[in-house]
Amino acid sequence: MKKSRKQRNIVKFRLVVFASLAGLLILFSLFSDKLCPMDPYLQDLSNAKAAPSFVHPLGTDRYGRDMLSRIIVGSKTSIFSTLLLVTFISVFGSMIGLICGWFENTIDVILMRIADMFLAFPGLVFALAVAAVLGGGLQNAIIALAAISWPKYARLARSQTLTQKKATYIKAARLAGDSDWKLIVRHILPNIMGPILVTAVLDIGTMMMELAGLSFLGLGAKPPIAEWGSMMSETRNLLTTQPWVTLSPGIAIFISVVIFNLFGEAVRDWLDPKNGRS
Amino acid sequence: MRTLLRVEHLTKDFSTHGGETYRAVDDVSFSLGFHEKMAVIGESGSGKTTLARMITRLTEATSGQIFLEEENITRAKGHNLRNIYQKMQMVFQMPVDSFDSRRRLGDGIAESLINRGMKKAEAWEEAERLLGECGLGKEFLTRYPHEVSGGQCQRAAIARALAIQPKLLILDEATSALDMTVQKEILGLLDSLQEDRDMSYLFICHDLALVQAFCDRMIVMQKGKIVEEGTTDQVIRHPKHAYTKMLMDSVL
């Protein structure tokens, strides 16, 4: 049963609201350099561990750096590295899955076994291993997370491709003279995009958390780079005395994750075939 | 008589999960002349759809040969196969499923023309003309498959199949999912198209009454084998095989 017009409008409204919020967040992080009131890397030891005040609305850390500025600048590192990560794994994973599903031959068997292998690693252990081999740092944390996350997309794209491949419209398009390449680009890809897109958008929040988690453990962004996870880690011994210093990057993570998750859910509801869209 | 389609000892084996092979089509030979309407009749599991898929090369034959206008197409591939599709097209049972749900009917109809190098604007003009020939107005060009009725969608599917002016049209239960009144309209359309364009039909069907009304010749398939072949009249009046008799006795 199709949803009523009213329900459809609610879905659309939610999509617009959360898409704009997510867009604002991204824009904000893009221009974060211009937006922060003070230099986030300027140390002022005479003013260290200051409580929130008019000059430092969120106080300062133990080097006297302005927390608000650091959080604003940190948004760029946190959000952009996450977006980069999710874009990469969804595109790369889907390509692999599409190829596997379409050809269903030896390559498929080999690639899917490799994917299973990566899936079998616990994320943290793998990140530790990567850090041990390549050294810490944001870049290596992203590599570690990408390595264990792409198989999810490969599997999804593969199963979607297998379903679509058998559909009658593909047979008809073949009879219309489409080459394999055209069949994939014109028909398969647009028809498997929906679920992949939804997974990717819903993944932004998860990946942001994981990346912050790795940074918190010192396996991600290295000080003095402003990154929310590592900022929480740096300041965690101040939790009892100056809680705002530790909590504010945490709240920043929380808000961003919530916005991206709600955006993901809105996209999912919007793409839902029961929503009356084609 | 010159033959348009000739099939010799065509066989298809499928391997089951148990490692055994299941023979869906077993040593089938027949030929179809120009301007002929031939029916392949059989119940589910008779292999008639597998036969159609082998002829259209959507499924690889295990053994046997397929000749289209005396050209051996059994192993044709790639560019060669795409050329063959200019002579042979197929219409499927479920019209709505045979169109990409994300693209308009016009995109589907024009696809084969564009693939053959026609400009998009020209191809759409041609698609409009084809829709007209199949009894649909140009407003259907921009409709999506789920926005039209089954009968309208099947008309569009026929228009798509006709676009590259094939000589042979394979109709795989093309009217069975449609309402009776719509079925009659579609058959009328196919009849007049045959006159206008001098085409041949391979009409895959399970409905004997329909075959009697529409086809010149028929072959009866059971469990992958041809059990009877002849003109429609001849088979229906004097069935030789017990299975054919049983089928005819079952018609209500």
Added chain:
Amino acid sequence: MAELLRYDHINIRYGQSLVIEDVDFNLASGEILGIVGESGSGKSTLLKAGMGLLGKEGQLCRGKILYDGKDLGQCSEREMQKIRGRELGMVFQMAGSSFCPIRTLGVQMQEAVRAHKRISKAEFMDEALDLLNKFGFDKPDRILESYPFELSGGMQQRVGIVAAMLLHPRVLLADEPTSALDVSVQKQVVEQFLMIREKFGTSILLVSHNIGVIRAMADEILVLHQGKTVDYGKKDDILAQPTSEYTEKLLEAVPRFRR
């Protein structure tokens, strides 16, 4: 003949649209009424209304459906549960898919019967085997032990009809019961329905788009077009001399097999 099921000038609405308009017929005991119509005619909706299964959006907005003099529209859900299956049996287009795939047919049929009456396992077995025997099944005990997927589509359908008959309903509502079947099996199913009527005097409300099936089974025919009755009467009268243009067109569209 006693009037058993009566649809009294009913209108049915789905959301905003009126899908059934002023349909009126009755089914006497032991009678078979065939409702013919094409897609979108509302023929399945009529059956759902009789079973009280219209769902949230559907609404019987005028008229009454009377079973044995009782207004089904006034029955509570509990009362309807008692009537469904026991008084009004239902046969679907694919009876096979109404069975649970991971339990044997015997177990499922027994459960369905026990929902309505207290019966021991032995009694159930006797009755089920007896009924399967009556309908000419080869190895009834094997059928009760099998899982749905072990039987062919046609066999599943025939077992589904037997399952519906276990409670000896007085009326069978059948929705396109032969449409998914091969012609040879189709004939067996039609014969099975005719046997049910002969042996148990069950009334059958048959919905189908297949005029052949209706012709072979029905005593009376109702032709439905876009929610309205366009023809209603004795089978032979309607088939020989349809009163409406639509019925004429419909009959003309069906190729008649000549031998």
